[in-house]
Amino acid sequence: MLDIQKIRADFPILSQKVNGKPLVYFDNGATSQKPQVVIDAIAQYYQEINANIHRGVHTLSQLATDAYEVSRGKIQNHINAKHAHEVIFTSGTTHGINAVANGFASLLKVGDEVLVSALEHHSNIVPWQMLCERTGATLKVIPMNEQGELIQSEYDKLLSDKTKIVTVNHISNALGTINPIKEMIAKAHQVGAAVLIDGAQATPHLKPDVQDLDCDFYVFSGHKICGPTGTGILYGKEDRLRKLPPYQGGGEMIATVSFEKTTYADLPHKFEAGTPNIAGGIVLGTAVDYLNGIGFDHIAQYEHELLTYATEKLSAINGLKIYGTAEHKTSVISFNIEGIHPYDIGTIIDKLGIAVRTGHHCAQPIMDYFKIPGTIRASFAFYNTKEEIDAMVEAVKKAQMMLS
Ligand code: PMP
Secondary structure (H helix, E strand, O other): OOOHHHHHHOOHHHHOEEOOEEOEEOEOOOOOOOOHHHHHHHHHHHHHOOOOOOOOOOHHHHHHHHHHHHHHHHHHHHHOOOOHHHEEEEOOHHHHHHHHHHHHHHOOOOOOEEEEEOOOOHHHOHHHHHHHHHHOOEEEEEOEOOOOOEOHHHHHHHOOOOEEEEEEEOEOOOOOEEOOHHHHHHHHHHOOOEEEEEOOOOOOOOOOOHHHHOOOEEEEEHHHHOOOOOOEEEEEOHHHHHHOOOOOOOOOOEEEEOOOOEEEOOOOHHHOOOOOOHHHHHHHHHHHHHHHHHOHHHHHHHHHHHHHHHHHHHHOOOOEEEEOOOOOEOOEEEEEEOOOOHHHHHHHHHHOOEEOEEEOOOOHHHHHHHOOOOEEEEEOOOOOOHHHHHHHHHHHHHHHHHHO
């Protein structure tokens, strides 16, 4: 059992009032709040060991380098990567996907196929479209059904020896669907395709085991897992990373440079050009420690309770429709109220202290599927409460009355 009041006390922002009302923060899918240990660790880095890493012989540089590499090790353990050098620091999910998509440019040719899913965030669509434009490869889409689940029989039909990479999210940010990625990865491997998993929405809710999943690449963002913005991870299997050309050139990523030829540094540095977000990378380790201290089993169980409770309460509102009713789903609820634009509801309930996301959630193809401009999305974290859900439900009812 989680002691929610104790956990909430770790997050200073949660005790704030917004528009004169206690803040109810249900926009966790966009970014999570940060516990005090994370906030303190950022200040501590700059107060005590700030220096550039992997360069200096001086003490501070070594301390900063050690802390950065310790954090890499924590992430390695957290996702169960076989080697620390398979863990690349990035600025976030978007960066990780672009790094892989760009690397694939030299590996694809006309006639090859890239499979994305109908449930993707724009950042897992656009880089692949750009890649296909550059290479002449074809982008194909795994369709979804009315519940917001990927249609596995269609996926089977799309896979062939032309498929070079399959890229799919672990959990959909717009609908909360948990995709059966382990099975999807195994099927892709049968035709020799690589698989990238966008774990941006999964990592706040579960601990991915990249060896068990057997994915080739797994990417996620630090800011959605209680860490700082501008941080993220690209995990790649060693042999995949070795074959992938680097995305950016510059300092840190080289072994030798002359005007005739440059040779690249070994992993992970080959993919870490320039001075990284050192404080961010170190503190991402602190965030992962914090979450593991709470325990992902506890988090998943509690968030499931919140999801069930909120689904029941919201469903009781007349004219309210929930999008995304997959059997396997995480604590995200996307909904609309008949005849009312989601933006109008979002604006009114903000005045009552409730922070939700409205719009297309960077997943326009999903909105097109449902023929709607957008939804209201409430996404819950382990520090939210049923009382907050009650406050949201009351606020939505009030907004409905005012607008209809
Ligand atoms: N993929 C998914 C599923 C997401 O939810 C997000 C963030 N909303 C991203 C990718 C992009 O993440 P970031 O903006 O942190 O790079």
